[in-house]
Amino acid sequence: MPELVVAYRSVGFGVARPYLVLHVSGVDGRSGLIPGLIDSGADRTVLPAGYAALLGYGPEDLEAVQGAQVGGSVTLRNAKKPSRPYVPEIPHVVFDVRPSFVDGCETALWGRGDIMRQFDVTIRERRQQFVLAWDE
Amino acid sequence: MAVIHQEPEVREDLTRYAGSWVAIRDGMVIASALDPVDLRNDPLVHENDLLMPVPSNTSGIFIL
Numbered sequence: 001m002p003e004l005v006v007a008y009r010s011v012g013f014g015v016a017r018p019y020l021v022l023h024v025s026g027v028d029g030r031s032g033l034i035p036g037l038i039d040s041g042a043d044r045t046v047l048p049a050g051y052a053a054l055l056g057y058g059p060e061d062l063e064a065v066q067g068a069q070v071g072g073s074v075t076l077r078n079a080k081k082p083s084r085p086y087v088p089e090i091p092h093v094v095f096d097v098r099p100s101f102v103d104g105c106e107t108a109l110w111g112r113g114d115i116m117r118q119f120d121v122t123i124r125e126r127r128q129q130f131v132l133a134w135d136e
Numbered sequence: 137m138a139v140i141h142q143e144p145e146v147r148e149d150l151t152r153y154a155g156s157w158v159a160i161r162d163g164m165v166i167a168s169a170l171d172p173v174d175l176r177n178d179p180l181v182h183e184n185d186l187l188m189p190v191p192s193n194t195s196g197i198f199i200l
Binding site: 021054 | 151157160171172184185188190191192198
């Protein structure tokens with residue numbers, strides 16, 4: 001099974017964390033790079049609300065539901081249509097993600113329901129690395 | 137064979153951009169705006185630049 005070892009990185013806040021940058025194509029065909037934290041505690045991918053417009057989602061493409069976070073309940077706007085991300089170093093592995101957009105969220109979280117169904121993810125905290133493994 | 141991820145880090149301290157969106161190229165900020173669409177429409181910003189919000193508090197412990 002092929003693997004990609006990713007070093008923990010800082011994205012300008014001083015502390016190295018398990019950030020993964022994905023190239024994401026939105027529902028309007030536009031695309032861009034989004035850095036997010038690998039988050040095994042997130043059932044699905046969560047994005048700051050501002051990414052909805054960048055990925056081409058309008059109000060009709062989103063469904064409001066209640067969710068729970070560490071600080072209490074939160075309103076999620078779940079995408080009805082998928083975006084298509086891939087890891088830049090693995091461009092042939094393209095998959096679907098239906099993000100939940102959250103007002104007030106300031107960090108993208110790559111959750112279990114999409115990213116971690118595509119990749120086996122191993123956290124190596126002592127080495128400040130994580131590993132992505134996938135089926136060819 | 138394992139490969140170390142080569143994506144460049146953000147090398148610039150983003151603290152002064154707290155609460156804004158920034159466009160990153162080669163590890164450095166090339167534009168910022170309060171609105172992400174305004175940022176993407178900035179002529180300085182290219183499609184493959186990394187766009188991200190800068191948290192309002194970047195110094196604390198993250199519990200997500």
